Amino acid sequence: MVAYHFSPPGLLLGSVLFALSLTPSLLPRTELVQGILSGCSFAVGYGIGNLAHWSWGFLGLRVPPGRITRLLGFLIALVCLTVVGIALGNANLWQNSVRSVMGMAPVATSQPLLIAATALPVALLLMLTGKLLVMLVRFIWGKLPAAMPPRAAMLLSALLVGAVLALLVNGVVLRGALRAADRFYERLDAVVSDEGGAPARPRQTGSSASLILWNTIGRDARIYVQSGPAASAISAMTGKPAIEPLRTYVGLRSAESVGARAELALAELQRIGAFDRSVLVLVMPVGTGWVDRAAIDTLEYLHGGDVATVAVQYSYLTSWLSLLVEPGYGSDTAQALFQAVYEYWTALPKDHRPRLYLYGLSLGALASQASTQLYDVLGDPFQGALWAGPPFSSSIWSWATANRQPDTPAWLPRFGNDTAIRFLNQSGTAHWPAVPWGPMRTVFLQYASDPIVFFDPSADWRRPAWLDEPRGPDVSPALNWYPVVTFLQLALDMALAQTSPIGYGHVYAPRDYIDAWVEVTQPPGWTKAELEALKRKIPADEYLP
Structure with missing residues (x-):
C-alpha cells in the first residue's frame, strides 16, 4: 500500500514538482522530452520530501499516532493523484502557449498520456538509484566503529557518500569523460575528413595551393568553406556587382598547438589576399566547429563578396556541454588568433587595410569576447563585433546587462549612452535611439526565448530578471518561476536550444543577421527598401541547423 511503501511527504512534493514541470518554459517540448523532464522533477521532489520525512524521525520529533498517520498517507496519495491529473489536463494548454508565440501548430490531444507513460519509468529509475545510495550509506554506517554515536555515524556516512557522488558528477570523472568524448569526436572527424574531394579554386582552404591540408578539417569546416555564395549568386540575390568572397578555416588537426594554428590562419589570409578586402572578420565557431551560414552568407551579400572571414576550431564538443563543464574552451584560441591578425593588421597603412571585426x-x-582587453586596442581599435546568442556566462554581455539603463528589460537592455554596445532581437532597430555610434560598434543579437543566453544557474532559488514584465515577444505569457523546477526546465532547454523554428530560441534568422551586420559593418550602397527586399528574398528555412 502507498502509505507503507512510499514516503507521503516525498509523494506530495514529487507530485507538485511533476505538475509544475508541465508548465511552459522558453522552448516547446515533445512528449518524450517532457516525460523525461517530468519524471526527473518527480524524482527530485520525492527525494527532497523523503529527506525531510527521514530528518523528522532522525531528530526524534513527534509524529501522529499510527491510525492518523495511515489516514494522512491515503489522503496525501489522493491529493497527489488529483494534482497530477489536473496538471496533465492542462499540459496541452501550457505547451500551446509556447508554440503559439513561435507560430507553431498545436500539440496532439494524446500528448498527456504519452508524457505520463514516459515519466513513470524515468521517475522509478531515479528513485531506485536514490534507494541504492541510501543502502550504500547504511552499509558504510554499519562498518564504522561501534563506539561512535549512531547519529554521528549516520551523518558521517552520508557525508562520505555525498562527497564521492559530488566528485563523480561535478569533478574529475565527468570532466575526464568529456575530454575523452572530445578525443573520440576528433577521431570521428578525422574519418569524415577522408570523404569528398578538395576544392579546385586556389584561394579556397584545402585546395592544392592552400597551406591548410584538406584532410585536417572536418565536415562542418568543409561546409563553411564550400557552401558560401559565389559572386554570381551574390549578384543574383542582390542585383549588385560582386566578387568572390574569401573563407578560411583552420581545423584542430591542421597544426599541433593553439599558437601554430593562429599563425597558420594568418599565413593563409596573407596567401589569399584577405588584407586587400574591405572587411575582415575573425570568426569563432561553436563548440563542434560549426559556423552559422546565415551569419556569413548575409555578410557577404551585404558587401558584395568584398569580405574575408577566418575561423579556427578549438573543440569537438557541443556548445551546451562545454558551457556547463568547460566554459573556458576557446578563449586561448580566440586570443591567439586575434593577437596574430591584429599585430599584422596594425602594421598596415590605415588607408590600405580592411575594417576588422569579430564574430x-x-x-x-563567449570565446570571441575573450579575444582581447579594451585597453590593449585603444591606440588602434578594431571596428566592432557581432556576438549572436551570447551564453549566460559571457563576461562582456553579463556586465553590460547587469549595468543596463534603468527601466530597460533584461532580455533587451540599453547600455550606457548607446554609443558602444547595443542589443538586438527580432524586433529590429526601430526602438534604438537616434544616437551616433562611437568608433567601435558592438551588437549582441539575442532572442528572449534563447536558453543559451538566459539560462540562470541561480534559477534554483531566485527568479530571473528576464521574467519581469514586460516579457519578450517570443516568451509565453504563462511562463512562471518555480524553485528547482525552472532550473531543470532551463537546463533541458539548453540541450534543445536549436530545436526551435528559425528566428526563435538559439536559431538565428538571416533577416536579423542583416539588421545586425548593417549596424556593425555599415555596408555602402543600400537603401532601407533594398534591405527589406533582401530579407524577403533569402530562403530562411535553408539555414535551419
Whole structure:
C-alpha cells in the first residue's frame, strides 16, 4: 500500500514538482522530452520530501499516532493523484502557449498520456538509484566503529557518500569523460575528413595551393568553406556587382598547438589576399566547429563578396556541454588568433587595410569576447563585433546587462549612452535611439526565448530578471518561476536550444543577421527598401541547423 511503501511527504512534493514541470518554459517540448523532464522533477521532489520525512524521525520529533498517520498517507496519495491529473489536463494548454508565440501548430490531444507513460519509468529509475545510495550509506554506517554515536555515524556516512557522488558528477570523472568524448569526436572527424574531394579554386582552404591540408578539417569546416555564395549568386540575390568572397578555416588537426594554428590562419589570409578586402572578420565557431551560414552568407551579400572571414576550431564538443563543464574552451584560441591578425593588421597603412571585426555564435561568442582587453586596442581599435546568442556566462554581455539603463528589460537592455554596445532581437532597430555610434560598434543579437543566453544557474532559488514584465515577444505569457523546477526546465532547454523554428530560441534568422551586420559593418550602397527586399528574398528555412 502507498502509505507503507512510499514516503507521503516525498509523494506530495514529487507530485507538485511533476505538475509544475508541465508548465511552459522558453522552448516547446515533445512528449518524450517532457516525460523525461517530468519524471526527473518527480524524482527530485520525492527525494527532497523523503529527506525531510527521514530528518523528522532522525531528530526524534513527534509524529501522529499510527491510525492518523495511515489516514494522512491515503489522503496525501489522493491529493497527489488529483494534482497530477489536473496538471496533465492542462499540459496541452501550457505547451500551446509556447508554440503559439513561435507560430507553431498545436500539440496532439494524446500528448498527456504519452508524457505520463514516459515519466513513470524515468521517475522509478531515479528513485531506485536514490534507494541504492541510501543502502550504500547504511552499509558504510554499519562498518564504522561501534563506539561512535549512531547519529554521528549516520551523518558521517552520508557525508562520505555525498562527497564521492559530488566528485563523480561535478569533478574529475565527468570532466575526464568529456575530454575523452572530445578525443573520440576528433577521431570521428578525422574519418569524415577522408570523404569528398578538395576544392579546385586556389584561394579556397584545402585546395592544392592552400597551406591548410584538406584532410585536417572536418565536415562542418568543409561546409563553411564550400557552401558560401559565389559572386554570381551574390549578384543574383542582390542585383549588385560582386566578387568572390574569401573563407578560411583552420581545423584542430591542421597544426599541433593553439599558437601554430593562429599563425597558420594568418599565413593563409596573407596567401589569399584577405588584407586587400574591405572587411575582415575573425570568426569563432561553436563548440563542434560549426559556423552559422546565415551569419556569413548575409555578410557577404551585404558587401558584395568584398569580405574575408577566418575561423579556427578549438573543440569537438557541443556548445551546451562545454558551457556547463568547460566554459573556458576557446578563449586561448580566440586570443591567439586575434593577437596574430591584429599585430599584422596594425602594421598596415590605415588607408590600405580592411575594417576588422569579430564574430561568434553561442560558445563562439563567449570565446570571441575573450579575444582581447579594451585597453590593449585603444591606440588602434578594431571596428566592432557581432556576438549572436551570447551564453549566460559571457563576461562582456553579463556586465553590460547587469549595468543596463534603468527601466530597460533584461532580455533587451540599453547600455550606457548607446554609443558602444547595443542589443538586438527580432524586433529590429526601430526602438534604438537616434544616437551616433562611437568608433567601435558592438551588437549582441539575442532572442528572449534563447536558453543559451538566459539560462540562470541561480534559477534554483531566485527568479530571473528576464521574467519581469514586460516579457519578450517570443516568451509565453504563462511562463512562471518555480524553485528547482525552472532550473531543470532551463537546463533541458539548453540541450534543445536549436530545436526551435528559425528566428526563435538559439536559431538565428538571416533577416536579423542583416539588421545586425548593417549596424556593425555599415555596408555602402543600400537603401532601407533594398534591405527589406533582401530579407524577403533569402530562403530562411535553408539555414535551419
